[in-house]
Structures are given as structure tokens and as C-alpha cells.
Amino acid sequence: MTTTITDLVGAWRFVSAEEVFADGERRAQFGPNADGYLSYSANGIVTAVLGSTTRPASGGAGPESATDAEVVAMARDFIAYGGPFTLDPETDTVTHHIDIALFPGWQGGEQVRTFTVHDDILRGRTLQAVSPDGRSLHVELTWSRVLA
Template sequence: MNLIHRRRLGASAALATMLLATTATAAEPPLAGTWALTAADRLAPDGSRSRDYGVHPKGRLIIDGQGRYSLQIFSGERLRVASGDKATATPDELASAAMGSSTHYGTVAVDTAAHVLVFRIEGASFPNWEGTEQRRKYVLTADSLSYQVPTPRADGSVPISAWRRER
């Protein structure tokens, strides 16, 4: 392989990496970065919106330049484990910990045609999500990202997450 061909391949690889770190259009900012949770809500079938992870949810979403991500959402009102030992937690304490958190990691990409984020989930606190792909409609600005989980829950509500870019 000659020097010119190697330079072209290198430039092509750099361009591909740069495109992955950006989103659907040139007008949108890059998706890569660190995001702080600002809302973890649910949209009811009647259009009303309410808190899903308590009054003071907390969380972090980190996306690197290659599209790898790690996401954590926690209810601010989870019960503390009185014994201080997870192995001896009460059923209520364990339920609060499980139902008051949502974590997963894998890769995320942007489907420009459908304007959706495509999460390919490798590991999750909810094991049924592992090995799945989830497509979520999103809105992205320079400092905010929000998206909806695609499938309504049994009660018909749809989870919505909102994030603020950390600088």
C-alpha cells in the first residue's frame, strides 16, 4: 500500500469517527459528552406528564466519540438499607433499589432517516434488555437531549428522559 493510499484510508477513518460523534444533521451538535439527568418522567395516555423516578431523580449519561455509552437513572427517594448490608436488606428495601433504578450500557447511534437514537444494549439492570436494540425518538440541542422509550408500559404510560450537557 503506497503512502497516498494510507493517508486516504487514515482520513476516511478520521471522518467516519467524526461523523459517529455527530448527529443527524450538521445543524445539530455532537451527541458525545457527559449528560446530567434533569427529568425522568412518564407521559400518560391522556397526555399528562408525571415524575417516574421521584421528585428528585438523579442520573448520568456518558457517550464517547465512538458511540459507547453508559447510563444510570436513580430515584432520589430510594430506601436506604437499614442494616448497611445489601445481603440482609428487607424485601421493601430491595424492591425500592430495583424499581428505583435503571442502568444500562452498550453503543448508541443516530438513525438520521427516522430521527431516532438506536441503543444497542449490552448490559442492563433489567436483564430482559440485554442483547436488545431500542429505538427512541429524540430532541437534541447544544445543551439538552430528551427521548422517549418506544414501548408503552402496561398502564399505557411512556417513559421520557431529559438530560443537560455538562460543560
């Protein structure tokens, strides 16, 4: 079934993100306790915010009072980005064209996913990548539509 922009538009709540390695190992990308949202707008903008809910907290009231070490620890298992998106219905591929991101190296780049929508579940898969230890992997993502 071909995914359309109409299928994607709306807000989605994080269900899971599992790293799948070529050697068969599978593990939760953000650990056992993760949450987040993915939102596709009708005017072609995507925003994604997701990560571990057990990240260490800062001793301060806000980001301006956090130490550099605390900021690094808080960002380690967290992703946030936004920008335009395009859909290729021939391949059921959505490309997120990133304008702003927690990781500046992503800005100006793209995140490509294959996605399928069945009922109120959105399933995606990243392209193959290489982990820091040199192993090949992809990530399988599952989201549940946020109903009004």
C-alpha cells in the first residue's frame, strides 16, 4: 500500500525505536524508557523530538544554569530536529530535510525513512548506517497516531 501525505499528516506518539544490527542483535535505541513525538504538517514541515525519559537531570532550573557536563549527559540519548519533508510514493520513502537540529551536523542534511501506515500505526525504517563500533545497522521505528 502506497503511503500518501494525507496518511502522514498529523501528530504521532513514540512507541519504539529498535536498532537492528547485521549480526542479528536488536536493542532499544534510547533504552527501555523512551518517549517522544513526530509531527507532519499539511504545509510540509516535520518535527521530531524523542529520547530517553531517564536522562540525568540538571541541578539547575533551566538550561542556562546547567554545567557543560550536564548538558552533554542530557543530550546523549535525545534527538530533536525540524524542517521540510518530501514523500516519494513510488518507494514509500519520506525524506526529512533538516533545517534545525540538536546535532548541528544534521542541519542542511537529510534523514531518509521508508514508512508504512496501517490504521493508526506508523512504522519506519532508516537507511543502513554504521555504528561507532563499525557494525552495520538500521533502526526500526514505530509511532501511534495521536487522536483528537
